[in-house]
Amino acid sequence: MSRGGVPVLEGLSFVLEAGQALVLRGPNGSGKTTLIRTIAGLQPPLEGRVSGIEAVAYAGHQDGLKTSLDVVENLAFWAAVYGGGDVEAAMARFDLTDLRDRLAGNLSAGQKRRLGLARLLVTGRPVWVLDEPTVSLDTASVGLFADAVKAHLASGGAALMATHIDLGLPEARMLDVAPYKARPRARAEDEAFL
Numbered sequence: 001m002s003r004g005g006v007p008v009l010e011g012l013s014f015v016l017e018a019g020q021a022l023v024l025r026g027p028n029g030s031g032k033t034t035l036i037r038t039i040a041g042l043q044p045p046l047e048g049r050v051s052g053i054e055a056v057a058y059a060g061h062q063d064g065l066k067t068s069l070d071v072v073e074n075l076a077f078w079a080a081v082y083g084g085g086d087v088e089a090a091m092a093r094f095d096l097t098d099l100r101d102r103l104a105g106n107l108s109a110g111q112k113r114r115l116g117l118a119r120l121l122v123t124g125r126p127v128w129v130l131d132e133p134t135v136s137l138d139t140a141s142v143g144l145f146a147d148a149v150k151a152h153l154a155s156g157g158a159a160l161m162a163t164h165i166d167l168g169l170p171e172a173r174m175l176d177v178a179p180y181k182a183r184p185r186a187r188a189e190d191e192a193f194l
């Protein structure tokens with residue numbers, strides 16, 4: 001896997017089964033975001049392959065919100081794009097019901113993040129691939145998120161998450177990406193000198 005053409009991770013392989021959560025660990029710059037983006041299909045791997053991309057719902061550092069639409073309109077939009085998830089249930093799960101008519105652009109950082117995460121529910125997609133999903137969330141909202149993940153796993157979903165905080169998901173497997181740091185590679189034009 002690479003960023004900007006520079007290899008970041010190599011030799012990394014795992015299978016994520018239905019009902020499983022996998023938490024990516026590793027220091028800043030170790031390649032968690034690169035791995036997440038590759039698995040979500042936002043960039044191709046240098047080598048190897050990712051299967052099941054069509055089942056992925058991705059949430060990255062940006063919440064992907066339409067700032068000029070309100071909360072319920074944002075979720076209805078995504079539900080329509082993905083084929084009709086339950087907007088009311090998604091709002092209830094992330095404590096957004098009282099904010100339903102507020103423009104997404106006027107939400108606080110944590111409220112925006114809750115809306116971005118509620119979007120996952122309305123996609124109906126089974127594999128959540130999440131990059132630091134709890135950034136900006138207060139303790140209560142982290143609890144809402146952990147409960148949403150648990151319910152998702154219990155219904156046969158799966159979750160891959162890069163996070164620096166303990167989500168209180170003892171069933172989650174951990175994967176430290178640090179041992180998979182890519183070795184520097186010779187550039188093609190240097191080969192004659194190897």
Ligand SMILES: Nc1ncnc2c1ncn2[C@@H]1O[C@H](COP(=O)(O)OP(=O)(O)OP(=O)(O)O)[C@@H](O)[C@H]1O
Pocket residue numbers: 003004005006008026027028029030031032033034035
């Ligand atoms: N566009 C780019 N061009 C070149 N290098 C990049 C680019 N984007 C990221 N990198 C580098 O790739 C490496 C992996 O970055 P990545 O964002 O995957 O790390 P991370 O584990 O998610 O870090 P953090 O915990 O800080 O979020 C870092 O050394 C970073 O500087």
